[in-house]
Amino acid sequence: MQAVLALEDGKIFRGEGFGAKGECYGEVVFNTSLTGYQEIFTDPSYAGQIVVLTNPEIGNYGTNFEDNEASHPYIEGLVVREFSRISSNWRSQQVTDEYLDRFRVPVISEIDTRALVRHLRTKGVMRGVISSMDTSVEILIAKTRSIPKMDGTDLAKIVTTRHRYDWTAGSQFQPVPVIDGQPGRHVVAYDFGIKQNILRMLVDAGCRVTVVPAMTSAEDVLRMAPDGVFLSNGPGDPEPCNYAQENIRGLMGRVPVFGICLGHQLIGLALHGKTYKLKFGHHGGNHPVKQMESGKIEITAHNHNFAVAPDSLKDSEVMNTHIDLNDGTLEGLRHRSMPLFSVQYHPEASPGPHDSHYLFHDFMKMMKEWKN
Amino acid sequence: MPRRKDISKILIIGSGPIVIGQSAEFDYSGTQACKALRNEGYEVVLCNSNPATIMTDPEMADRTYIEPLTSAYLEEIIHREVEMMEVRSRGKFALLPTVGGQTALNLAVELSDSGVLEKYNVELIGAQLPAIKMAEDRLLFKDAMLKIGLDVPRSALVNNLKDGLEFSAKIGFPVIIRPSFTLGGTGGGIAYNREELLEIVARGLDLSPVHEVLIEESVLGWKEYELEVMRDIADNVIIVCSIENFDPMGVHTGDSITVAPAQTLSDREYQHMRDAAMRVIREIGVETGGSNIQFDVNPDTGHMVVIEMNPRVSRSSALASKATGFPIAKIAAMLAVGYRLDEIQNDITRKTPACFEPTIDYVVVKIPKWQFEKFPGADETLGPQMKSVGEAMAIGRTFRKLS
Numbered sequence: 001m002q003a004v005l006a007l008e009d010g011k012i013f014r015g016e017g018f019g020a021k022g023e024c025y026g027e028v029v030f031n032t033s034l035t036g037y038q039e040i041f042t043d044p045s046y047a048g049q050i051v052v053l054t055n056p057e058i059g060n061y062g063t064n065f066e067d068n069e070a071s072h073p074y075i076e077g078l079v080v081r082e083f084s085r086i087s088s089n090w091r092s093q094q095v096t097d098e099y100l101d102r103f104r105v106p107v108i109s110e111i112d113t114r115a116l117v118r119h120l121r122t123k124g125v126m127r128g129v130i131s132s133m134d135t136s137v138e139i140l141i142a143k144t145r146s147i148p149k150m151d152g153t154d155l156a157k158i159v160t161t162r163h164r165y166d167w168t169a170g171s172q173f174q175p176v177p178v179i180d181g182q183p184g185r186h187v188v189a190y191d192f193g194i195k196q197n198i199l200r201m202l203v204d205a206g207c208r209v210t211v212v213p214a215m216t217s218a219e220d221v222l223r224m225a226p227d228g229v230f231l232s233n234g235p236g237d238p239e240p241c242n243y244a245q246e247n248i249r250g251l252m253g254r255v256p257v258f259g260i261c262l263g264h265q266l267i268g269l270a271l272h273g274k275t276y277k278l279k280f281g282h283h284g285g286n287h288p289v290k291q292m293e294s295g296k297i298e299i300t301a302h303n304h305n306f307a308v309a310p311d312s313l314k315d316s317e318v319m320n321t322h323i324d325l326n327d328g329t330l331e332g333l334r335h336r337s338m339p340l341f342s343v344q345y346h347p348e349a350s351p352g353p354h355d356s357h358y359l360f361h362d363f364m365k366m367m368k369e370w371k372n
Numbered sequence: 373m374p375r376r377k378d379i380s381k382i383l384i385i386g387s388g389p390i391v392i393g394q395s396a397e398f399d400y401s402g403t404q405a406c407k408a409l410r411n412e413g414y415e416v417v418l419c420n421s422n423p424a425t426i427m428t429d430p431e432m433a434d435r436t437y438i439e440p441l442t443s444a445y446l447e448e449i450i451h452r453e454v455e456m457m458e459v460r461s462r463g464k465f466a467l468l469p470t471v472g473g474q475t476a477l478n479l480a481v482e483l484s485d486s487g488v489l490e491k492y493n494v495e496l497i498g499a500q501l502p503a504i505k506m507a508e509d510r511l512l513f514k515d516a517m518l519k520i521g522l523d524v525p526r527s528a529l530v531n532n533l534k535d536g537l538e539f540s541a542k543i544g545f546p547v548i549i550r551p552s553f554t555l556g557g558t559g560g561g562i563a564y565n566r567e568e569l570l571e572i573v574a575r576g577l578d579l580s581p582v583h584e585v586l587i588e589e590s591v592l593g594w595k596e597y598e599l600e601v602m603r604d605i606a607d608n609v610i611i612v613c614s615i616e617n618f619d620p621m622g623v624h625t626g627d628s629i630t631v632a633p634a635q636t637l638s639d640r641e642y643q644h645m646r647d648a649a650m651r652v653i654r655e656i657g658v659e660t661g662g663s664n665i666q667f668d669v670n671p672d673t674g675h676m677v678v679i680e681m682n683p684r685v686s687r688s689s690a691l692a693s694k695a696t697g698f699p700i701a702k703i704a705a706m707l708a709v710g711y712r713l714d715e716i717q718n719d720i721t722r723k724t725p726a727c728f729e730p731t732i733d734y735v736v737v738k739i740p741k742w743q744f745e746k747f748p749g750a751d752e753t754l755g756p757q758m759k760s761v762g763e764a765m766a767i768g769r770t771f772r773k774l775s
Contacts, residue, residue, distance in 0.1 A: 290714065
């Protein structure tokens with residue numbers, strides 16, 4: 001099946017289409033991870049985005065029931081160089097092709113992803129469309145320009161859970177021992193598009209987790225008397241999420257708070273800092289991040305288009321704890337007087353290296369100290 | 373941390389003659405290390421018996437000795453070099469044994485055991501003696517792996533047929549049988565069933581001077597992977613590249629078609645292996661430099677075992693270097709003299725640090741070359757002993773394009 005990828009600046013790529021015949025729209029971003037395509041498909045932070053994978057061989061190890069980050073894929077469409085319909089892996093339960101087709105996610109392969117990524121790196125991320133219909137490219141390009149831009153769009157409130165629920169599953173693959181026999185800490189996790197591995201890691205660290213919708217008020221959360229509050233990752237621009245920033249202000253200093261990715265950006269904004277959009281974002285599993293205090297380097301998984309401007313935060317209040325060594329982006333902060341810290345990257349990995357798992361233990365420690 | 377200023381002179385041992393089983397890759401790594409260390413202002417002394425190498429070109433080192441690679445000759449070289457140093461009386465003399473293959477590593481162990489290094493006050497850099505020995509000694513290595521919670525192929529020493537049968541029943545056929553203390557492993561073999569086991573164990577017990585054989589779980593047919601790991605003095609660890617063997621266990625890596633990066637591991641499995649590799653390099657205690665760690669994975673169950681670790685630049689490091697553009701031997705040399713990974717520049721971007729894990733948008737395949745026509749009568753069956761005489765590497769956008 002012939003398919004076409006059209007970008008809003010008029011650039012066209014033609015390739016082979018898989019999955020449902022149709023069209024999908026979104027912001028076109030690329031991810032450089034060598035492993036973990038299924039986790040990428042199902043990461044809610046990719047809502048509204050067409051994902052280009054730079055690893056040219058996708059599908060080789062199939063898909064399985066364990067590697068999902070949500071109950072279904074969130075990417076709008078997938079762009080790859082070579083799409084394998086054969087899998088070689090003992091955990092594979094469904095070939096990648098059938099898996100994506102089941103969820104009606106369009107795939108375009110045989111694309112010169114290297115040329116596409118270079119284009120996006122030079123021109124910046126932009127809107128695009130994958131189509132396997134016979135629509136003329138002029139119409140497709142015009143359509144891409146009519147879809148809403150990611151900047152200024154609150155996607156968290158669309159992907160968040162509608163109802164509060166408890167999460168109890170840990171990771172089965174690598175059991176992490178419960179720390180010094182602590183009774184479970186109760187953590188309320190805000191879902192702005194939460195990845196399930198964060199929940200699994202919290203459970204592994206010894207937490208009882210209640211997941212709440214993005215709009216839940218600070219009062220409602222405090223009424224649950226949690227030991228700590230977690231602010232999740234999520235898609236889109238943090239700026240329009242005023243409600244979340246207000247709620248964070250209501251929680252800061254009253255309960256230990258830990259944020260990841262969008263949660264980190266929302267904390268930045270709640271502290272009256274500023275966020276900005278990166279030219280082509282950080283999406284990959286090999287970013288060196290330096291812990292400013294110890295000088296130690298972690299190899300980390302990133303997935304963000306926005307970042308907190310480091311000089312927008314008051315040095316008297318906030319400490320910059322982590323910096324990306326590739327481009328100096330602020331990757332982590334900690335409040336000097338309140339129990340509050342966050343990172344821009346993904347310590348829960350999945351996909352990505354496990355170097356930053358210690359942050360979940362830091363959160364446990366913070367909750368313990370606060371309690372005492 | 374800047375480079376070590378207390379060292380002034382560094383001896384690099386090459387890998388000697390090119391023989392089947394040890395390819396020419398160590399010329400590539402040795403040359404990189406010589407260049408890097410000279411560039412850092414160290415006086416570099418090189419010893420290699422093979423003049424048909426790039427590393428022995430006159431401009432590569434301050435002094436090059438083309439002498440046999442034996443501890444006696446090396447002692448003589450060290451003696452001479454130390455005398456020359458005393459005249460000028462400067463810093464320390466160091467030995468970097470990790471870029472000349474197993475030959476160089478073995479010589480370093482010999483020189484250390486015989487007290488030569490101590491006598492002339494030569495410091496081993498790149499890998500310390502306990503780490504080299506732990507990686508080398510099967511039993512020490514096995515214990516170290518079990519201590520950090522990693523599996524190795526199960527094995528047991530037995531001295532009678534009954535125990536042999538019992539153990540084999542426990543781990544399942546096939547099993548590998550290795551008689552203790554026989555020359556070149558004489559009398560060993562693979563048993564696929566009870567009858568073969570009885571025959572080989574009986575023969576092995578007979579041949580073994582201590583009447584003992586090792587029975588080991590066979591990993592024949594398992595998926596075979598290698599990770600190239602680097603560690604700096606500040607304990608930062610990175611994985612440069614993963615390699616997957618197209619031919620399963622049972623065929624020597626040097627005779628296997630290999631693919632980089634690994635193609636059939638999901639992120640969970642890859643990260644599990646990456647975590648394991650980090651634990652291995654830390655437990656074995658390679659403080660600075662590169663190591664190569666081999667893992668086998670049961671294709672039906674995913675059960676992962678550690679097979680071995682080379683605490684040095686290896687055959688696969690050369691492939692990983694070329695595949696990713698990450699100059700492993702050069703960086704290993706710089707780490708050995710005290711740099712941290714984040715202080716070294718990434719040669720490709722020239723803007724970002726070398727402390728990262730290369731990600732590539734292409735596939736690399738290495739295919740070995742055999743020349744059995746030159747060796748009439750040689751057994752052409754591929755097995756655990758390397759038989760190829762060379763190899764070709766190709767880079768392409770997809771695996772299909774390369775094959």
